[in-house]
Amino acid sequence: QKEVEQDPGPLSVPEGAIVSLNCTYSNSAFQYFMWYRQYSRKGPELLMYTYSSGNKEDGRFTAQVDKSSKYISLFIRDSQPSDSATYLCAMSHGQAGTALIFGKGTTLSVSS
Amino acid sequence: EPEVTQTPSHQVTQMGQEVILRCVPISNHLYFYWYRQILGQKVEFLVSFYNNEISEKSEIFDDQFSVERPDGSNFTLKIRSTKLEDSAMYFCASSAQGGPDTQYFGPGTRLTVL
Numbered sequence: 001q002k003e004v005e006q007d008p009g010p011l012s013v014p015e016g017a018i019v020s021l022n023c024t025y026s027n028s029a030f031q032y033f034m035w036y037r038q039y040s041r042k043g044p045e046l047l048m049y050t051y052s053s054g055n056k057e058d059g060r061f062t063a064q065v066d067k068s069s070k071y072i073s074l075f076i077r078d079s080q081p082s083d084s085a086t087y088l089c090a091m092s093h094g095q096a097g098t099a100l101i102f103g104k105g106t107t108l109s110v111s112s
Numbered sequence: 113e114p115e116v117t118q119t120p121s122h123q124v125t126q127m128g129q130e131v132i133l134r135c136v137p138i139s140n141h142l143y144f145y146w147y148r149q150i151l152g153q154k155v156e157f158l159v160s161f162y163n164n165e166i167s168e169k170s171e172i173f174d175d176q177f178s179v180e181r182p183d184g185s186n187f188t189l190k191i192r193s194t195k196l197e198d199s200a201m202y203f204c205a206s207s208a209q210g211g212p213d214t215q216y217f218g219p220g221t222r223l224t225v226l
Contacts, residue, residue, distance in 0.1 A: 034214070043116075043203050043217040044155065088155065096143045096207045097167040099157035100215060 003027055006089055006103030015112045019076040023089035023103045026070065030091040030101075033065050035074045038086045038105065047087075048074070079110045114138045116218035118204050124224045125194055133189045133221045135204030144187045145205040145215060146179065148172070155203065161187065194225045 006023045013019055021035075032051055036044035048063045050056045050072075056063045062075040072091075076083055086105040092098045117136045125131050137144050146158040160167040161179050178190045187206075191198055201222050205215040 036217075041201070041220075041222070043219045046214060046216060049214050090155075096209055097160050097162050099145075099160065099168055099170065100147075100155075101157070102155040104154050 003101050004089065004091060004103040006106055008104050008106060010107040010109060012109045012111065013079055015079060015081060015110055017079050017110070019079050019083070019108060019110075021074040021076075021087050021089075021106050021108070023072050024070055025072075025091055025101075027091075027093075027101075028067070028070065029093045031094065032092045033063070033072050034090040034092075034100065035061075035063055036088040036090060036102075038088055040086075044088055044090075076108075079108075081110050081112045084109050114140075116204055116206055116216055118202075118218040118221050120221060121219070122222045122224070124226065127196060127225055128193050131191050131194055131223065133191075133202050133204075133223070135187045135189075135218055136185050137187055137204065137206030138208075138216060139185070140208065141206035141216075142209040143167070143207045143215075144179075144181070145207075146189045147203045147205065147217075148200040149203065149220075150200045158189070191223075194223075196225050199223055199225045 004025045034049040035047045038044045050065045053067045060077045064073045086107045088105045089103040090100040119134045144161045149155045159169040159173045201220040203220045204218045207215045
């Protein structure tokens with residue numbers, strides 16, 4: 001079983017839609033959960049991070065972690081064409097210095 | 113806003129040659145990392161570095177790879193004898209000491225081995 005699984009999509013939505021992106025994982029030792037956005041041939045850009053279970057909101061973005069189900073989500077409200085990118089989930093066991101384990105990424109396309 | 117920078121943006125080399133990829137982490141960060149992403153595949157961890165020592169490394173980071181902090185600002189990844197399968201995007205990242213493990217990535221170096 002792969003450590004982090006993420007549906008690669010592609011996911012196509014109209015402008016203004018609510019987008020739900022998800023990852024599952026197998027390692028219960030993961031404590032930190034991140035979402036990165038990556039544009040084509042660019043570096044991952046940190047969007048949000050969450051420690052342990054719960055919700056975190058930042059503008060149009062909401063991150064959710066359910067450790068009991070080993071499931072994390074990123075919701076994008078009022079999606080914009082500029083949100084079109086690949087979204088990567090990433091996780092780690094501990095604090096600074098530990099490896100991030102990435103999902104394969106979901107490619108999102110928002111049409112105007 | 114401070115950011116991680118990497119040079120060169122694209123490096124082409126012949127199989128068997130040595131390459132050095134360079135990174136300037138965010139200035140007040142103390143943890144440094146290298147990751148790679150083969151086209152169409154996941155971002156994979158290579159190595160983390162703190163206080164002039166390797167903190168953690170993956171199975172990918174074998175004897176062909178080495179890292180160095182040659183001065184107060186640069187962080188380098190050296191591949192001694194490149195193979196075709198080393199062709200990938202290489203990302204440098206850095207994070208601050210303590211707190212959550214929020215790693216900030218550079219734009220990457222595209223390495224092409226011919």
